Amino acid sequence: MNSVFKALADPTRRRVLELLKVRPMTAGELSDQFPVSKPTMSAHFTVLREADLVEMTRAGKTITYHLKLSVLEDALLGFAAAFRVGTQPEEAVPPISIQEKG
């Protein structure tokens, strides 16, 4: 279960799972959706596979990923996305500085 929480804690991996909810996709199709290198995406896929959240099938040189979420894992994904687990605040609010009048 720890591996599932680890996999769902990253917004990129959550986005991969959201994309796979629509249909099974090849590794290339998934990688094209993200502005990161292919080795980085490959590492994300490995984490998802180790958590048993996706299934990989190989046909020739094409690797296709299928969603493999249980109902509980699907609900956890929804919670993690709703509470934006692992994301930075979109706009960092600068700390309020009060200048004392001398």
Add this chain to the structure above:
Amino acid sequence: MKSRQLIYGALGGAAILGAALALKWAQHHNLVSAEFVQRGVLVIIGLYLAVYANFIPKKVPGLKISPARAAKVQAASRLNGWLFCLAGLGYAAIWAFAPLGVAGTASVAVVGGAMAVVLTNLGICVFAIDRKSANPAQ
């Protein structure tokens, strides 16, 4: 994989029977009432349905079907899993808290409603796949 599923199914069935026997034994020794036994067994059955349904979407369609068909199977499987899981939890909650006069009808309505939606969805899914394979140009 199949043998593991069989083992889990058999263990689940044995757990339900064991719990029912334990409750009956407790009733025989005047530890619990007959109503408690009835509610307890049906709550366990509802929870078993929820746990079983939780794993329905984990089954990935095989390699031999087309991507379009795999997407439809995946969507149907996710909907079935969610509906049966919620129906199982609802069934357990009804038998745990609702008055006995209402619980029988309400619990059957919840599970029957979920089953009707699932069967309708499966019918639509199969019809769409058949139409597409009959007219590949669509």
